[in-house]
Amino acid sequence: MRLTLLLLCFSLFLSIASAAEKSAAQKALPSSGVVFTFDDRNMDQWVKQIPLFRKHNAKVTFFVDHFHTLKPQQIARLKKLQDAGHTIGCHGVKHRKAVDYVREHGIERYMEDEINPAVQRMTIAGLKPTAFAYPSSSRTPEIDQRLLKTFRHLRGGTGLPPTQRMRDLKPIFVPVDQIKATGCLIGTGIDYAGTQKRPHYLTEIKDAMDHAKQQSEIVIFYAHNISDKGPGHHLPPKALEEILAHAQQIDLPTLTYDDLP
Ligand SMILES: [Zn+2]
Numbered sequence: 718m719r720l721t722l723l724l725l726c727f728s729l730f731l732s733i734a735s736a737a738e739k740s741a742a743q744k745a746l747p748s749s750g751v752v753f754t755f756d757d758r759n760m761d762q763w764v765k766q767i768p769l770f771r772k773h774n775a776k777v778t779f780f781v782d783h784f785h786t787l788k789p790q791q792i793a794r795l796k797k798l799q800d801a802g803h804t805i806g807c808h809g810v811k812h813r814k815a816v817d818y819v820r821e822h823g824i825e826r827y828m829e830d831e832i833n834p835a836v837q838r839m840t841i842a843g844l845k846p847t848a849f850a851y852p853s854s855s856r857t858p859e860i861d862q863r864l865l866k867t868f869r870h871l872r873g874g875t876g877l878p879p880t881q882r883m884r885d886l887k888p889i890f891v892p893v894d895q896i897k898a899t900g901c902l903i904g905t906g907i908d909y910a911g912t913q914k915r916p917h918y919l920t921e922i923k924d925a926m927d928h929a930k931q932q933s934e935i936v937i938f939y940a941h942n943i944s945d946k947g948p949g950h951h952l953p954p955k956a957l958e959e960i961l962a963h964a965q966q967i968d969l970p971t972l973t974y975d976d977l978p
Pocket residue numbers: 756757808812852853
């Protein structure tokens with residue numbers, strides 16, 4: 718009898734402790750934020766930006782594909798990014814477009830070929846992913862549902878039509894209290910911001926961040942390499958610095974995918 722009571726008290730204590738932990742985690746979520754994500758296999762360049770991220774107290778998410786082809790040195794760079802507080806997410810085994818692959822082979826083959834092996838390898842390497850970014854933003858709500866059994870959140874994407882302001886791109890903003898219920902977050906691309914290709918983007922991005930701050934929302938962005946000349950799609954380090962400095966200036970905290978409830 719006494720033992721039962723003791724066990725009851727103990728389990729009550731545990732449940733209170735876990736509830737307290739939960740509310741602490743919820744409290745830790747800021748009233749607004751910005752989620753920066755970078756895709757593909759640009760770890761050789763990403764790792765060089767650790768000091769810049771640190772300077773602006775910014776934490777971001779890197780979505781990696783073809784993990785099985787990475788050299789030990791490249792995996793070490795991802796670990797260095799993770800150790801610096803950033804999040805490493807999954808971007809598929811072979812960067813296949815989800816909608817095409819599922820249409821041809823079905824959802825279970827997609828999971829077996831494109832998702833599970835990547836998650837397993839990353840987990841063994843100490844880089845367990847909690848999130849997935851769709852290659853080419855190719856997705857459907859049905860595929861979302863299946864992937865959300867493996868990942869806490871996903872990332873899709875949307876482009877910015879030439880005539881639209883970034884702050885009016887509804888899908889890239891999520892009210893903080895709706896993050897948990899929003900499995901797939903939608904980002905917009907910010908590569909080439911401030912370059913001749915997209916000279917007005919820096920203003921647009923800052924304005925979108927101001928909007929997120931005012932509305933108590935998070936805003937989601939994606940880019941690829943962080944460099945002046947590629948290879949591949951890239952965001953120049955100077956542009957990144959200007960963007961991170963602005964976030965800091967308006968007191969808009971950065972969130973990684975691992976920070977999201
Ligand atoms: Zn990609």
